[in-house]
Amino acid sequence: MPPVTRLGTFHLDRGGQIFLALLALTTLLVPVLNLAVPADSSLHVSTFTVTLLGKYLTYALLAVAVDLVWGYLGILSLGHAAFFALGGYAMGMYLMRQIGDRGVYGNPELPDFMVFLNWSELPWFWHGFDMFWFAALMVVLAPGLLAFVFGWLAFRSRVTGVYLSIITQALTYALMLAFFRNEMGFGGNNGLTDFKDLLGFDLQSDATRIGLFVASALALAGGYLACRAIVTSKLGRVAVAIRDAESRTRFIGYRVEHVKLWIFTFSAVLAGIAGALYVPQVGIINPGEFSPLNSIEILIWVAIGGRATLYGAVLGAILVNYGKTYLTGVMPDAWLFVLGGLFVLVTLLLPQGLAGLFRRKETTA
Amino acid sequence: MKTLDNLRAAMRRDQVWDFMVPRQALELDMSHGTILYLEDISVTFDGFRAINHLNLYIDAGELRCIIGPNGAGKTTMMDIITGKTRPDTGTAWFGQTIDLLRLSEPEIASVGIGRKFQKPTVFEQHAVLENLELAMAADKRVWPTLLARLTPEQRERIDEVLETIGLQDQRDQRAGALSHGQKQWLEIGMLLMQNPYLLLVDEPVAGMTHQEMDRTAELLRSLAGKHSVVVVEHDMDFVRSIADKVTVLHQGSVLAEGSMDEVRNDPRVIEVYLGGGP
Ligand SMILES: Nc1ncnc2c1ncn2[C@@H]1O[C@H](COP(=O)(O)OP(=O)(O)O)[C@@H](O)[C@H]1O
Ligand SMILES: [Mg+2]
Numbered sequence: 001m002p003p004v005t006r007l008g009t010f011h012l013d014r015g016g017q018i019f020l021a022l023l024a025l026t027t028l029l030v031p032v033l034n035l036a037v038p039a040d041s042s043l044h045v046s047t048f049t050v051t052l053l054g055k056y057l058t059y060a061l062l063a064v065a066v067d068l069v070w071g072y073l074g075i076l077s078l079g080h081a082a083f084f085a086l087g088g089y090a091m092g093m094y095l096m097r098q099i100g101d102r103g104v105y106g107n108p109e110l111p112d113f114m115v116f117l118n119w120s121e122l123p124w125f126w127h128g129f130d131m132f133w134f135a136a137l138m139v140v141l142a143p144g145l146l147a148f149v150f151g152w153l154a155f156r157s158r159v160t161g162v163y164l165s166i167i168t169q170a171l172t173y174a175l176m177l178a179f180f181r182n183e184m185g186f187g188g189n190n191g192l193t194d195f196k197d198l199l200g201f202d203l204q205s206d207a208t209r210i211g212l213f214v215a216s217a218l219a220l221a222g223g224y225l226a227c228r229a230i231v232t233s234k235l236g237r238v239a240v241a242i243r244d245a246e247s248r249t250r251f252i253g254y255r256v257e258h259v260k261l262w263i264f265t266f267s268a269v270l271a272g273i274a275g276a277l278y279v280p281q282v283g284i285i286n287p288g289e290f291s292p293l294n295s296i297e298i299l300i301w302v303a304i305g306g307r308a309t310l311y312g313a314v315l316g317a318i319l320v321n322y323g324k325t326y327l328t329g330v331m332p333d334a335w336l337f338v339l340g341g342l343f344v345l346v347t348l349l350l351p352q353g354l355a356g357l358f359r360r361k362e363t364t365a
Numbered sequence: 366m367k368t369l370d371n372l373r374a375a376m377r378r379d380q381v382w383d384f385m386v387p388r389q390a391l392e393l394d395m396s397h398g399t400i401l402y403l404e405d406i407s408v409t410f411d412g413f414r415a416i417n418h419l420n421l422y423i424d425a426g427e428l429r430c431i432i433g434p435n436g437a438g439k440t441t442m443m444d445i446i447t448g449k450t451r452p453d454t455g456t457a458w459f460g461q462t463i464d465l466l467r468l469s470e471p472e473i474a475s476v477g478i479g480r481k482f483q484k485p486t487v488f489e490q491h492a493v494l495e496n497l498e499l500a501m502a503a504d505k506r507v508w509p510t511l512l513a514r515l516t517p518e519q520r521e522r523i524d525e526v527l528e529t530i531g532l533q534d535q536r537d538q539r540a541g542a543l544s545h546g547q548k549q550w551l552e553i554g555m556l557l558m559q560n561p562y563l564l565l566v567d568e569p570v571a572g573m574t575h576q577e578m579d580r581t582a583e584l585l586r587s588l589a590g591k592h593s594v595v596v597v598e599h600d601m602d603f604v605r606s607i608a609d610k611v612t613v614l615h616q617g618s619v620l621a622e623g624s625m626d627e628v629r630n631d632p633r634v635i636e637v638y639l640g641g642g643p
Pocket of ligand 1: 415437438439
């Protein structure tokens with residue numbers, strides 16, 4: 001007997017329950033193991049590891065955002081690295097302004113790279129970034145507005161499939177080239193770095209690192225639950241209908257382009273929030289984050305974890321990035337080959353990703 | 366010159382601009398017992414007349430079968446009713462008040478004309494129940510859809526339709542796993558969820574087993590009365606088993622109309638079907 005269909009009620013699936021339980025456990029345990037357990041104990045979790053985990057969690061949020069549009073709506077976005085990077089830049093600009101006169105040149109107004117370029121005043125778009133609330137707003141607005149305008153143009157003219165993927169890729173690439181230029185005022189090649197503190201908390205301190213880790217975990221949980229609420233709503237069922245039979249969905253009266261636009265924009269905002277949490281933890285944001293390769297990597301995380309499950313995206317992001325950290329330490333050159341090979345293997349052997357394996361077990365049990 | 370004329374027409378004081386004319390009433394009025402009036406409709410595709418001065422009237426609650434050889438214009442006629450194709454000449458009224466030629470496709474669907482295409486297209490990944498839920502008449506904008514909760518009346522309506530199409534036992538099954546016939550019934554169910562007054566059904570039994578055909582005949586008959594149903598079908602046995610009244614279409618216009626027996630004995634029909642060639 002198939003499970004009883006639930007209509008319009010929020011609920012967690014098994015995978016989601018397990019994921020949230022593990023996330024809660026990690027979020028409670030890691031700070032304790034870092035702060036309370038002495039450094040010489042084998043149970044101690046180093047601050048380096050805490051930050052690494054925090055970084056993985058922001059990638060996981062990014063992957064959830066991509067799964068929402070790719071897995072459930074069928075939009076193969078190669079633009080999410082851009083939304084992630086924009087959120088990251090908005091946060092980076094705030095962190096730059098926080099440096100104040102502690103930079104190399106000691107200029108209280110201008111970030112170092114502007115002094116270096118002999119600029120005499122702050123460009124207009126840097127104003128306001130000394131205030132956290134403004135930067136936080138921009139974290140949401142910059143990727144959100146870009147996604148909205150882009151989506152409005154693309155979905156209205158019914159660009160779909162490969163063509164849509166290509167133009168999202170082109171968008172990301174254009175942004176990368178733009179951000180590489182010094183005249184753009186985002187630090188060019190070097191990007192933004194040398195951050196000192198956030199909301200007055202020293203970015204190098206253990207407590208701040210823990211705080212950022214916990215914030216990333218909360219953002220991931222919140223983002224996951226929001227996406228889960230969308231996909232279990234009637235709108236989520238409309239999204240899947242669009243993915244599987246777009247013109248049919250239009251024919252029974254849904255405004256397909258509106259559905260795509262809102263879900264795409266929401267997903268971009270999530271990616272931006274992930275980027276904003278990522279930057280203070282890794283300590284730098286540069287145009288390399290816009291790299292087309294990054295967008296493709298995100299898709300691989302989701303494919304390996306399992307599309308259209310949300311928790312699979314989390315699993316894929318964390319496992320693949322753990323593998324990447326490990327392998328780039330041992331054999332730096334091998335990573336891309338391993339990633340490519342893994343992708344091919346999963347596509348051939350596990351078309352539903354690792355989550356598919358889990359779901360098969362669940363249904364046979 | 367043309368522009369000038371248009372300009373003059375636009376400035377006439379005894380007329381108001383199109384966008385200021387009150388929108389026509391979208392309430393169906395069947396007080397004369399007729400739900401659909403097609404009058405003197407013609408359509409030309411690249412010089413080829415697919416529909417040629419067609420006149421067709423459908424009564425409220427009637428079950429009408431349309432037959433005719435391939436290329437007779439049956440599908441094109443449905444395209445015109447649903448707004449997919451615009452005729453070159455003629456008028457199409459839905460009841461006394463609704464001018465179909467002035468409405469867009471989604472508007473026509475929302476005033477109460479539902480159409481089933483030849484190829485069944487259900488949402489394969491969704492359960493039967495979800496397919497019906499998606500098709501249900503409701504506010505289909507983004508926010509209302511995100512916040513939508515089924516009311517008890519809507520649940521009842523879904524159950525009612527499930528029963529009508531005979532898929533109660535499959536309600537939680539993925540639509541992709543249904544048999545061909547069951548998919549066709551589900552699609553009819555999806556039409557019913559939109560509470561249409563007029564149902565247009567294009568070749569419902571193509572590819573069905575005999576049992577499925579019987580079941581479909583029963584289903585379509587049960588819909589007549591509550592809805593007006595127009596069925597386009599090739600299969601003569603099937604048509605005989607359901608139709609009160611049959612219309613034979615040939616080269617884009619009506620060749621004969623009447624009961625199955627009358628039509629079958631009409632010399633012109635025999636000529637078209639058996640005599641071969643126009
Ligand atoms: N969009 C179109 N463009 C050109 N010719 C068309 C188009 N639609 C239908 N026709 C032609 O009109 C005629 C009637 O087609 P159709 O209505 O599909 O016939 P039926 O459904 O009765 O078999 C056919 O000769 C077909 O080739
Ligand atoms: Mg046809």
